[in-house]
Amino acid sequence: MISPASRIFCAVDTTDLDAARILAGQVAGAVGGIKLGLEFFVAQGPAGVRAVIGEDGPPLFLDLKLHDIPNTVAGGVRAALPLRPAFMTIHSSGGSAMMRAAAEAASVAGPDRPKMLAVTVLTSLDAADLSAVGQDAAVADQVKRLALLAKESGMDGVICSPAEVAMLRAACGPDFILMVPGIRPVWAAANDQKRLMTPAQAVAAGADHLVIGRPITGQPDPAEAARRIAAEIEAAETGEAAR
Numbered sequence: 665m666i667s668p669a670s671r672i673f674c675a676v677d678t679t680d681l682d683a684a685r686i687l688a689g690q691v692a693g694a695v696g697g698i699k700l701g702l703e704f705f706v707a708q709g710p711a712g713v714r715a716v717i718g719e720d721g722p723p724l725f726l727d728l729k730l731h732d733i734p735n736t737v738a739g740g741v742r743a744a745l746p747l748r749p750a751f752m753t754i755h756s757s758g759g760s761a762m763m764r765a766a767a768e769a770a771s772v773a774g775p776d777r778p779k780m781l782a783v784t785v786l787t788s789l790d791a792a793d794l795s796a797v798g799q800d801a802a803v804a805d806q807v808k809r810l811a812l813l814a815k816e817s818g819m820d821g822v823i824c825s826p827a828e829v830a831m832l833r834a835a836c837g838p839d840f841i842l843m844v845p846g847i848r849p850v851w852a853a854a855n856d857q858k859r860l861m862t863p864a865q866a867v868a869a870g871a872d873h874l875v876i877g878r879p880i881t882g883q884p885d886p887a888e889a890a891r892r893i894a895a896e897i898e899a900a901e902t903g904e905a906a907r
């Protein structure tokens with residue numbers, strides 16, 4: 665069974681290289697991997713990623729959320745392969761041809777290729793936000809539609825909110841990876857996240873991995889916060905097993 669700590673990818677969202685290295689060092693051993701995304705990558709680029717992860721560092725989730733025409737996204741994926749990410753993201757709303765091109769580009773790396781994940785509906789959006797951009801489907805229906813398209817288009821999994829995990833696990837099967845942000849322990853602030861649940865609820869619903877930033881990185885002792893979250897997941901899992 666996958667350990668609670670190894671499910672957690674800590675989102676290191678900063679522009680500062682030293683701060684990122686310190687955070688990654690602090691949470692090493694308390695989480696399963698490090699997520700570096702837009703904010704860090706724009707500021708520090710591939711060299712910064714290498715400086716944080718190192719040669720034999722933790723699994724890297726490179727969350728660039730690529731969204732462009734198929735040729736450009738495929739080029740972006742190929743350019744990221746030397747960083748050896750375990751996971752990469754593109755936007756499912758870029759469409760099937762874009763996702764297929766990305767999957768094909770990743771496959772060049774062979775068995776060590778990154779697992780390709782498609783963002784469905786950002787966890788910061790609710791029904792009113794979707795409606796404002798012309799999408800009047802219920803959020804869960806839109807997430808399901810995009811996840812099924814992602815699966816058909818060769819994606820290994822999706823990014824979804826914890827609220828859609830149980831539904832997607834049933835719709836997409838046991839092997840489709842569900843990487844889940846919008847995670848908030850009861851003791852953490854929601855910030856800009858709108859579709860959220862606790863870590864224990866997300867894992868109980870069937871999430872494979874949890875992406876957690878501010879509830880860990882905003883604490884005075886990030887490692888202690890990560891361990892606290894892992895303990896909450898473990899308590900829920902043990903309780904479930906005992907029932």
Ligand SMILES: O=c1ccn([C@@H]2O[C@H](COP(=O)(O)O)[C@@H](O)[C@H]2O)c(=O)[nH]1
Pocket residue numbers: 675677701783785786787788823824845846847855857875876877878879
């Ligand atoms: O729908 C999405 C997709 C990605 N994210 C990313 O996850 C982390 C969450 O950070 P918190 O501080 O725990 O809110 C962040 O890096 C986002 O870019 C997401 O939140 N929602």
